[in-house]
Amino acid sequence: MESVPYSVQLGREGAGKDHDWGKWKVEITFAKDRTPGGPNSFVVEVYENGIALGAAGDMRAYLCRDIEEKDLGCQKVFSALYVDFKTIAVCPHCKRTWNPNRLTTTVVYRLSTDKAAIAIAKIMRRVEFDADIFIKYHPSDIRYQEMVRELGLDKAATLQGLLVYKKSDLINAISTGKGLEEELKGLLSA
Numbered sequence: 001m002e003s004v005p006y007s008v009q010l011g012r013e014g015a016g017k018d019h020d021w022g023k024w025k026v027e028i029t030f031a032k033d034r035t036p037g038g039p040n041s042f043v044v045e046v047y048e049n050g051i052a053l054g055a056a057g058d059m060r061a062y063l064c065r066d067i068e069e070k071d072l073g074c075q076k077v078f079s080a081l082y083v084d085f086k087t088i089a090v091c092p093h094c095k096r097t098w099n100p101n102r103l104t105t106t107v108v109y110r111l112s113t114d115k116a117a118i119a120i121a122k123i124m125r126r127v128e129f130d131a132d133i134f135i136k137y138h139p140s141d142i143r144y145q146e147m148v149r150e151l152g153l154d155k156a157a158t159l160q161g162l163l164v165y166k167k168s169d170l171i172n173a174i175s176t177g178k179g180l181e182e183e184l185k186g187l188l189s190a
């Protein structure tokens with residue numbers, strides 16, 4: 001199995017303050033029975049990095065599309081700052097207006113690892129690579145179990161076996177000529 005050049009396992013707090021974190025966080029949560037090649041079930045959510053906003057935590061970000069995916073906008077990611085929950089949301093990219101109740105941040109997938117890499121690559125391009133990827137695992141997953149061995153049950157439960165792949169590592173990897181989808185495939189099958 002290919003090794004993944006992730007360097008932070010403990011989330012942003014473990015990495016120190018001087019890190020160059022992305023504006024966005026793409027969080028992938030795998031369901032149980034994950035296999036390297038899939039098909040696997042997982043949920044993707046996008047957040048805005050709270051550090052950049054001076055906020056205590058990360059803020060949910062929104063996708064320019066309808067919650068049931070019947071009505072597709074430009075599908076780019078935008079900040080909660082553009083959403084007025086009492087009236088409307090305006091996509092800052094395409095200026096389209098939405099009923100905030102029809103917006104979502106969460107997309108559920110069941111895909112082979114090849115297709116999952118393509119789906120995540122699409123999201124990374126939409127946020128112009130300005131995102132860190134956080135991956136969480138089911139307690140029965142080998143990665144979660146590794147974390148239990150290294151850090152103990154409590155910490156592993158808090159972190160959900162978290163693997164963090166920083167945007168700078170991804171950009172470094174693809175700048176050496178490795179394809180984006182190929183790099184993500186390595187990450188998602190690890």
Ligand SMILES: [Zn+2]
Nearest residue numbers: 064074091094
């Ligand atoms: Zn839009």
